[in-house]
Amino acid sequence: MKKGIFIALLIFLGLHQNTIAQIYGSNIFEFQYGNLPYQNNKELTTSYNQLNLFYDSDNLSFYGKVEQFITPIEERNYFDLTQKQVQYRDDHFSIRVGNFYETIGRGLLLRSYDIPGSVYEDAFERTRYAFFRDLEGISVEGYNDWIEVKAIRAKPLFNVNPPNFKPDSARRPDLVEALQINVFVNDLISVGGAYMRHNPSFTNDFQEYGSLLLDINPTTNLQFFGEYAFQSDATLLGFEDEDAFALYSGLNFYSGSFGASFEYKNYNNFRLGQGFNDPPSLIKEHTYPVLNRSTHVLETSNETGIQAEIYYTFDAGHTIVSNFTMANNNVFIEQKYREIFLEGYYVVDDYLSFKSFFDYAHDDPKLEEQRISVGFISDKSFNYEWGFVLDLQFQTLNRDFENTGTENYYGSLTFNYQSDLSAGLIFEATTDPQLTDDPRTFATFETDTRFWLGGNASYTFNSSHRMDVFVGKRRGGPACTSGICYEILDFEGVELRFSTRF
DSSP: OHHHHHHHHHHHHHHTTTTSOEEEEEEEEEEEEEEOTTOSOSOOEEEEEEEEEEEEETTEEEEEEEEEEEOSSGGGOEEEEEEEEEEEEOSSEEEEEEEEOOEETTTTSEEOEEEEEEEEEOTTTOOEEEEEEOEEEEEEEEEOSSEEEEEEEEEEOOTTSOTTOSSGGGGSOEEEEEEEEEEEOSSSEEEEEEEEEEEETTOSOOEEEEEEEEEEEEETTEEEEEEEEEETTSOTTTOOTTSOEEEEEEEEEEETTEEEEEEEEEEESOOOTTTOOOOOOOOOOOOSHHHHTTOOOOOTTEEEEEEEEEEEEOTTSOEEEEEEEEEEEESSSEEEEEEEEEEEEEEEETTEEEEEEEEEEEETTTTEEEEEEEEEEEEEEETTTEEEEEEEEEEEEEOTTOSSOEEEEEEEEEEEETTTEEEEEEEEEEOOHHHHSOTTOSSOOOOSOEEEEEEEEEEEOSSSEEEEEEEEEEOOEEEEETTEEEEEOOEEEEEEEEEEEO
16 A cells, blocks of 8 residues: 555645746666576566656655566465655755665675676576665764765665565665764864664664774875774784684875876674675676676675785876786685786777786685686777777686586677667577586486577667567576676577666
8 A cells, every 4th residue: 555655645746846846757678588598488578567666855855766666476476565765955964754775884894786787586586686686774864064964774684585575574674773973073084984774674683783893085196995804702903713803905196197006904793784785895896707607795794804906097098007906715615716907908009999808816715726818809990989898708718517618708709880880699609517517317417518509689760769689599697787796597599678767
C-alpha cells in the first residue's frame, strides 16, 4: 500500500509540474533471448525494467526506483519499489528519509554505493536487478564554513539477495547508528571523528566503533589524509592480532605535468556485519578486460599493503603511468599479492593515437604465479566523422597444481560514426582448464581452447534515448567499478537494452 501511494504521489506531482516544480527521470529496459552456456534451455526469454523518478520543488525533493523482472519461471518474477526517498535541504541543513547513500569517513566504518546502469544477476538466483548498496532509514546533516555534522540511523542493504528474496528482513540484517563531525580548522587543515554502533538483527548485542580523521593541505599541490578506525575495546594504536582496527593513509603530490601518490593500509578483523563497510582496497583498478577480471579482492579480516603511482603528461599530449601494488594477508595462511603496471599513451596527430600496457603480478589468493598481461590499442579517426578502435590484449599465467600454463586472448574492433553510431566485434579465447571443461560431462575433462565471439552495436537517437544490442557469446567473470567488484555471468544469445532520460 505504501509503495502504491508513493508512485501515485509522483504521478500526481508530474501532472502538476508546470505549476509546482519539476519532475524528471530515467528508464532502462533490457531484454534477453538466450541463456548461460551448458544450459538445456537455449531459448530462455527474460526482461528487466528499471524506472527512476525524481521530483524537485525548491528545498524539497522526492525520489523513487521501480524495478521489474519477468521470466517464464514464475518464482523469479517481481515488481517492486526498491528505493524511495524524501529530502529537505537548505544552505545549512538537510534531512533524508527512506533510501539514500552515505559514507562515514573514507569508508572504513560505512560505505554505500551505486553502480549506475548496472544490472546484476546471481548464478544461483538467476534474477536480474540493479546493483547498489544503499541505506534505509534517516540521515540528518548540519554544516557551515567551519564544521560539518552528520547523523545516521539506517539499515544497509545486503545486495547479494534479490528484491524478491524472502524473508525481506534478510536483505537488511544490520542496523547502524553513526555520528560524524568534521572541523575545518583553516583552509589547510581539517580534523574529524566518528562514532558508530552496530546491531545485527538476529541478536540484542551491539558493537561500538570509533574513528579519527585528518586532512592536511600544506600547499596547493600536496595533500595528506588518513583515518584510523577501531572497535571500542581495541588497544588504541596497539595493532594487536585480536583487535579490530583499520588504518588508511595517503599522500598526493603534483607539479605541472608530474603527479605521484602513495597509500598505506593495515586492516585487521574489520569486516563489519554483512560487509557494509568498504575500506579503500589500494589496488589499481583497470578498464582493460584481461586485467579487470584479475583484480585482487580486499581481505578486511587481515591485510596490509601499499600502493604507489606516478604519472607524467608531455606537452604533445603523450602520457606515461606506472603503478606498484603490494598486499599481504594472513587469515589462515600467509598470502601475498604483487603487481607492477606500466601504461603509455602516444598521440601521433589529431586523428591517430596509440596506447599500450604491461602488467606483471604474483597472486597467492588466486594461486596464480608469473601472471603477465600486455595490450595494444589503436584509435584512428577520419575528420572526426568516423573511425575505428583496435584493441588487442594477451595474458599468460601459471598455477602450481596445473601441468600447463593458461593463456587468455582478447580482441575487439569497433567502428564509430559521428559519436552516434558504433558497431564492433569482440573475440575472446582461453586455455584455462577451469573454463574449458564442460560441467555436463563428468567422465571427461575437456582441455580444448574455449572461444567467445560476439557483436555489439549502439545508436544514440538524441541526448535522451540510446539503444544497445549484443549478439553472440559473451565471456563473464569478475568486473570492478569504483572499487566495487561483482561477478558477470556468461551469456549466449541476443541482448537488447533501451535507455532513456526525460
